[in-house]
Amino acid sequence: MKKRLLVIHGPNINLTGLRETGIYGKETLEDINAEILSHAAAAGFECEIYQSNHEGDIIDRLHAARTEFDGVVLNAGAYTHYSYAIRDAITTILIPVIEVHFSNIHARDEFRHTSVLAPVCAGQICGFGKYSYLLAIDGMKNLV
Numbered sequence: 001m002k003k004r005l006l007v008i009h010g011p012n013i014n015l016t017g018l019r020e021t022g023i024y025g026k027e028t029l030e031d032i033n034a035e036i037l038s039h040a041a042a043a044g045f046e047c048e049i050y051q052s053n054h055e056g057d058i059i060d061r062l063h064a065a066r067t068e069f070d071g072v073v074l075n076a077g078a079y080t081h082y083s084y085a086i087r088d089a090i091t092t093i094l095i096p097v098i099e100v101h102f103s104n105i106h107a108r109d110e111f112r113h114t115s116v117l118a119p120v121c122a123g124q125i126c127g128f129g130k131y132s133y134l135l136a137i138d139g140m141k142n143l144v
Contacts, residue, residue: 002045003144005046006069013075016029016102025102033049045137071143072096080099081112081114087119091120097122101124101126106127
């Protein structure tokens, strides 16, 4: 039976390809999602992708993931830096979560340097654009 993987895109990621293309690239989220799905399938995962701009919706999806998925790849966007509620959800679900970011958050604005999620995640991958997601999928193979 294939392992199930959930990829969650947080706020503003739906506008990837349009917003700050020098940081996030020019590919649309739909194009990136297609590559994520293909890479996940090649890695032996059944994969679902979810995007929300709403903190509570992301928390609800994480809660549901605990019984539906074997692991989560999460780009929480700006919530990374202050959402203790998402952090608490990660600690509650008891499946591995890998935090990802398109940009190197440690090389950007000072407020982006701190992730409140990283200490409760299995790992963090940032700075590789869309490849951050693909690297996380590869890493997840060793966790589930």
